[in-house]
Amino acid sequence: MRHMSPRAALAGIGELKPERNTHGVTTMELLMRVSAEAIADAGVAPQEIDGLLVGPQVGETPQHVPATVAEYFGMQPSMSNMVDLGGASGPGMIWRAAAAIAAGQCETVLCVIGNHRNMPPPRSPNRNPAREFDTPFGASGANTSYALLMQAHMAAYGCRAEDYAAIAAGSRSNAQNNDKAIFHGKPASVEEVLASPLVASPLHLFEIVMPVAGADAVIVTTAEKAARLRHPPVFLNGAGEKITHRAVSQAPSLTSGPLKPSISRALAQAGMRIQDIDFLSLYDCYTIMVAATIEDAGLCAPGKFAEWLKDNGGMSCEARQPINTHGGQLGFGQPDLAGGMTHVVEAVRQIRGTAPNRQIKNCRSALVTGNGATMSEAVVLVLGADL
Amino acid sequence: MIDYRTLDVPGPTITDLSRPFWEAAARGRLTIQHCTSCNRGVFYPRPLCPHCWADALEWRDASGKGTLTSFSQIWKPGHPGWLPAVPYYVGLVQLSEGPTMLSHIVDERRSIRVGDQLVFKSVPTGSRILPFFHKI
Ligand SMILES: [Zn+2]
Numbered sequence: 001m002r003h004m005s006p007r008a009a010l011a012g013i014g015e016l017k018p019e020r021n022t023h024g025v026t027t028m029e030l031l032m033r034v035s036a037e038a039i040a041d042a043g044v045a046p047q048e049i050d051g052l053l054v055g056p057q058v059g060e061t062p063q064h065v066p067a068t069v070a071e072y073f074g075m076q077p078s079m080s081n082m083v084d085l086g087g088a089s090g091p092g093m094i095w096r097a098a099a100a101i102a103a104g105q106c107e108t109v110l111c112v113i114g115n116h117r118n119m120p121p122p123r124s125p126n127r128n129p130a131r132e133f134d135t136p137f138g139a140s141g142a143n144t145s146y147a148l149l150m151q152a153h154m155a156a157y158g159c160r161a162e163d164y165a166a167i168a169a170g171s172r173s174n175a176q177n178n179d180k181a182i183f184h185g186k187p188a189s190v191e192e193v194l195a196s197p198l199v200a201s202p203l204h205l206f207e208i209v210m211p212v213a214g215a216d217a218v219i220v221t222t223a224e225k226a227a228r229l230r231h232p233p234v235f236l237n238g239a240g241e242k243i244t245h246r247a248v249s250q251a252p253s254l255t256s257g258p259l260k261p262s263i264s265r266a267l268a269q270a271g272m273r274i275q276d277i278d279f280l281s282l283y284d285c286y287t288i289m290v291a292a293t294i295e296d297a298g299l300c301a302p303g304k305f306a307e308w309l310k311d312n313g314g315m316s317c318e319a320r321q322p323i324n325t326h327g328g329q330l331g332f333g334q335p336d337l338a339g340g341m342t343h344v345v346e347a348v349r350q351i352r353g354t355a356p357n358r359q360i361k362n363c364r365s366a367l368v369t370g371n372g373a374t375m376s377e378a379v380v381l382v383l384g385a386d387l
Numbered sequence: 388m389i390d391y392r393t394l395d396v397p398g399p400t401i402t403d404l405s406r407p408f409w410e411a412a413a414r415g416r417l418t419i420q421h422c423t424s425c426n427r428g429v430f431y432p433r434p435l436c437p438h439c440w441a442d443a444l445e446w447r448d449a450s451g452k453g454t455l456t457s458f459s460q461i462w463k464p465g466h467p468g469w470l471p472a473v474p475y476y477v478g479l480v481q482l483s484e485g486p487t488m489l490s491h492i493v494d495e496r497r498s499i500r501v502g503d504q505l506v507f508k509s510v511p512t513g514s515r516i517l518p519f520f521h522k523i
Contacts, residue, residue, distance in 0.1 A: 143465065
C-alpha cells in the first residue's frame with residue numbers, strides 16, 4: 001500500500017442547532033443554510049465550490065440527489081456524488097473529496113449532509129423541486145425533458161426529424177451484430193422510426209430507449225497489477241465530470257450540456273484530440289442525446305451532427321469513428337442505471353480487440369460518455385490500450 | 388377542450404417557503420422571489436439567493452409575461468392522471484424577470500412555436516388553481 005498524498009485540508013465548518021421538529025422545512029433548505037455557514041467560515045466564495053458531496057435524503061429526493069442539491073445551490077460542480085454509508089457517510093465524504101482533488105477533478109469540495117424531521121411525517125414525502133414545480137403542470141418523466149431539449153435543438157438549428165431518426169436506425173443496425181441486444185433481429189429504417197408513435201413531440205417511440213432488466217460490472221485495479229492479469233490492460237487516461245442542474249427548466253442551455261466541458265477535461269488529461277479517438281461510446285437515452293454529444297464533443301459545428309454522421313460513414317464498426325457498436329442503449333436496451341455502464345464494457349471489448357462480429361480494426365482508444373437526469377449530469381472517460 | 392377541474396393529478400406539497408407562489412397563483416397573480424442584493428429574479432423559491440447566496444430574497448409580483456423557449460405535445464403522460472387531457476402542451480417559459488419556469492401551455496389552436504410571447508393565466512386544475520400560460 002502506498003501512503004496518502006498529504007494534499008487535502010479541512011478549511012471550513014458549519015452546523016445547525018438540532019431541532020425535534022422542523023415543521024415543514026425541507027432538507028434542501030437546511031442544507032443551503034448550513035452550507036452558507038461553512039462557506040462563510042472558510043472565507044471562500046460560493047462560486048469557488050467545484051466539488052459537491054451529499055448524503056442520501058430519504059423520501060424527499062429519491063434520485064439525482066447531488067444534481068438536485070447543486071441546482072438548488074446555484075452551483076455547477078465538476079465532481080459530485082452521494083455518499084450512502086449510513087453513519088459513516090460524513091467521514092466517507094472527506095477522503096473521497098481529497099481523492100477527487102488529488103485526481104485533478106476539482107479544488108474546493110463542499111461536503112454537506114442533513115435531514116429534516118417533520119412530525120407527523122408528510123403524506124407525500126417526495127418534495128424535491130422537480131416534483132414540486134414541474135410535475136403539477138403535467139410534465140413528469142425523462143421523455144418530456146428530452147422532448148423539450150430536442151424541440152429547442154430543432155428550433156435553433158433547423159434540423160429535420162429524419163436527421164435524429166437516423167441515429168435510432170444506426171443503433172438498430174449495430175444491434176444486428178450483437179446477439180445480446182434486445183433489438184437483435186429487429187432492425188428499423190429511418191422511415192420506420194418516423195412511423196413509430198409520437199410519445200412527446202418531437203420524440204417518436206423508436207427514438208427512446210426500451211427499459212429492460214440487466215446488469216454490468218467492471219474491475220478496476222492498478223496498472224501494475226493489471227499487467228499481471230489475463231487480458232491486455234485498458235487504461236483510464238482521462239476523466240471529466242460536470243453537473244449543471246436537475247430539472248430541464250433550470251438548464252443553463254437547452255442545446256449544449258455539461259458533456260462539453262467534461263469531454264474537454266477528459267481529453268486534456270489524456271493529451272488527446274477528439275479526432276484521435278478510435279471509438280465513440282456515447283450515452284444514448286434518446287436520439288437527441290447522441291446529436292448533442294457529437295456537437296458538444298467538437299466533432300462538428302452546432303446543428304451539423306447529421307452532415308457529420310453522413311461524412312463519418314454512419315455509426316458501424318466500419319465507420320471512420322464508429323459509434324456504439326454494441327447497438328447503444330437504443331439498440332441494446334436500457335438496463336436501468338446499468339445502461340451507462342454498457343458503454344464502458346463495450347469500450348473495453350473494443351480496446352482489448354475482443355468485440356464479437358463487430359471489432360474495430362486496431363482500436364487503441366475510446367471516449368465513453370455518461371449522462372444523467374435532463375442532460376445535466378455528465379461523466380466522460382478516455383480509455384486507451386496505452387498509458 | 389378539457390375541463391381541467393375534472394383531472395385527478397398530483398399537486399405540490401406546499402411549504403412555508405413555497406406558499407406565497409402557490410397562494411398568489413390561486414388568486415390570479417404570479418409572484419416570484421427577487422434578490423435585493425444582486426437584483427436578480429429567482430425561481431423556484433429558495434431560502435437564500437442561489438446567485439449570490441445573500442439572505443436578501445423578497446417576493447415581488449411578476450409581469451406574468453414570458454417567452455416560450457421550448458415545448459412538447461404530450462401523447463403519453465408520465466402520470467396517468469393527465470391521460471384525459473392528451474394531447475396537451477407543456478413548455479419552458481422564460482419569464483421577463485429572467486428565470487425560466489416549466490408550465491402547462493393552453494393552446495386550443497395548436498399553433499405554438501418556440502419564441503412565442505406568452506402570458507400567465509390561473510387555471511383551476513383538479514383540486515387546485517395553477518399558473519398556466521397561453522399565447523398573447
Ligand atoms: Zn442574489
